[in-house]
Structure formats: structure tokens, C-alpha cells
Amino acid sequence: MILTGNEITNQVRNGNIVISPFSEDRVNPNSYNFTLADKLDVYEEGEIDVRKQKPTRRIHIGPEGYVLTPGRLYLASTVEVLGSDSFVPTYAARSSVARLGMFINLSAPLGDIGFIGCWTLQLLAMNSIRLYAGMPIGQMMFWQVKGNIDLYDGKYQGARGPLSSRIYQDFDQKKTALAPPEHKVLGDAAVAGPAE
């Protein structure tokens, strides 16, 4: 079940949902509006290799706002710290933001129970869009679960400000656990190849 706005407010008051800072006028019938922080990160030009950390460049959104270039990926952050040890969060763009021609996540709306932090948004604009820091940009929903809860303990826990992808850490871990598959294939081929 999805929590109603009233229930989100109740659960913030009794500590089962964290939304900080919290303002009742940002509560919707089924969600809470979060706002855009003043920092954006963009990846440096060139390919992204998922096995390597890709450098990013920091952009500060001033009082005059900042115009997003269409087709470019910007990593942004929520002002608020949001999360819950009891309910599963998912988030969406506010309808008014989506209608401008903008994604705030790229098919990744599902959060983990136990993640509490600032959320990194993936801004992708179809038009040149001028945004302002502090504007309500998206909405967080919370869902009741069924089953035992194992809390999130992943690589983005406690995030503050936008975080670039740490996918390369997945490969670092696997290096110690198992050999990369293509090396294994090459090795086998070499063994089966030219005989002495």
C-alpha cells in the first residue's frame, strides 16, 4: 500500500520516516515534495567506463538559476535528507517539472528501505530549461512492505550532495571474488590452443 500524505506526516512525527527539513505545506495526497540543492555534477567529456571512476565537474546554481543543456546528464541532489527504516521509498518528478520536458531519474525510481540521505537525481532535459536552487522538483512516496526487513547497507548510504556512480566499486569487489569472465575464456582458449 502507498502511504497517504496524512500518514507520511504521522510517520515523520513518530520517527519512522525521516524528512529533514520537513514542512507540512509540501505534503501531497500520496507524496512529499522535495527540493533541488544548489550543486550539480556533470561527468567530464568522453566515454564512461563502468570499471573506472569517471571525474566530474561541479556546478553551483546561483540566484539567477542555471540552464540545463538538452541531452546532457546532470547529477543533482535533494536539499532534504529522506528515508525510512520501515517503508520503501520511490520517487518521481513533480508533474509540473516533468511537463517542462525533463526526467529526474532514468528508470531508477526505487529506493531501498534503510537508505537515509540526500538523494542523487539524474536530470535529463529535452529542452533548454532554467532551474533554480530550492525549487520543489520531485516527490517521494512511501510504501508498506510485506516480509522481514533487512536494512540497506550499500555504497550510497548517508549520501550528502550529488554522488556520481560508484558502479566501478562493483568490479573492484568482484576482482577479489572471481576472475573476470573474459580472462577465463581467453585462458581456456590459450590452453586449448597451440600445442607445445
Next chain:
Amino acid sequence: MILTGTEIDRRVHTGDVVIEPYDTTQLEPNSYGFHLGERIAVYDTPIVDVREPLKLREFTIGPEGFVFQPKQFYLGHTVERIGGITCASELYANLSTALCGVFIQTSAPLGHTGAVIRWTLEITVVHPVRLYAGMRIGKICFWETLGKNTSYSGRYNGSDSVVVSRIIEDGENA
């Protein structure tokens, strides 16, 4: 919990779910198939500024359909007026649409409890795709809520066709 197709049908009859026009052949195991309306709008301004009025160009999809182009953002709408009185909803592309490389919303699937409207769709394509008015384009699913409901009373209440972003109403908060 998500409503099954049978439960959606039951609630349409009790009035708890509104779908107009309603056709039982569009019921899916846990959603209802909705259709693309004929009105399309595009922004006609070099920079979309959330604090400035938005200039638009609107047109109607003819019987020959319309070829949507990549890198262009379109607003469309559902034929149906849809919403949940006590449940929330989410709108998604159906698989057949997505398989053609079409997005029908830009990371905003949620329909609030009490919002019973013709939904504005945010349409983008990854390569040229010809779409036709009246075609089935997406599916809406319904979720039961936990807690005391308040009915949607936002700025898109009463939407009957394409409605562009009214974010300017946020004023300096935008």
C-alpha cells in the same frame, strides 16, 4: 497493494475508480489500457524558464497519424478521464509502445488519490515513430492507500486535454 484487473472492474462499478469511456476489453491482469488523444503541444521558446510564461504550439493528430521526432519534447493526453477516489494510480507505457522506443512520461508516473482527469502525457522518442490518435499507448494501475486520504486539489484538477506545466504558479518558490 496493487489492484487486479477484476478489482479495477469491480471498483469502476462501485464508482471508486473512474474510467470514462470504459471498455472491459482494455482490462489487464493488474492495469487498464488507456489511449492517446488527438491534441499535441510543444514548447515554442528557446529556454523553458520555470519562472516565465511558456509559449506553445498546438496541433491535432490527423487520420494519417503523426511522426514524433527524437530530441523533441511533446505533450499529449489520454482519451480517457481516469482516476481513483480512494486509491492512488500510476501511469506507464505499455510494453508494445516502449518496444517502439517511446517514453510516455518523464519520470512522473504518480497520479494522486482524487485526481480524476484526462492525463497529460510527456512524450519523447528515441527514433522517429508514427503514432495515431486513439491508439492504445499506456496502462494505468491502482494502489490501495495506507492512512487517511485527502483528495487531490492541485492545479491540474479538471484537466480535460493537454495541459502544459503551470510551474510558474510556484512563483519565487520555483
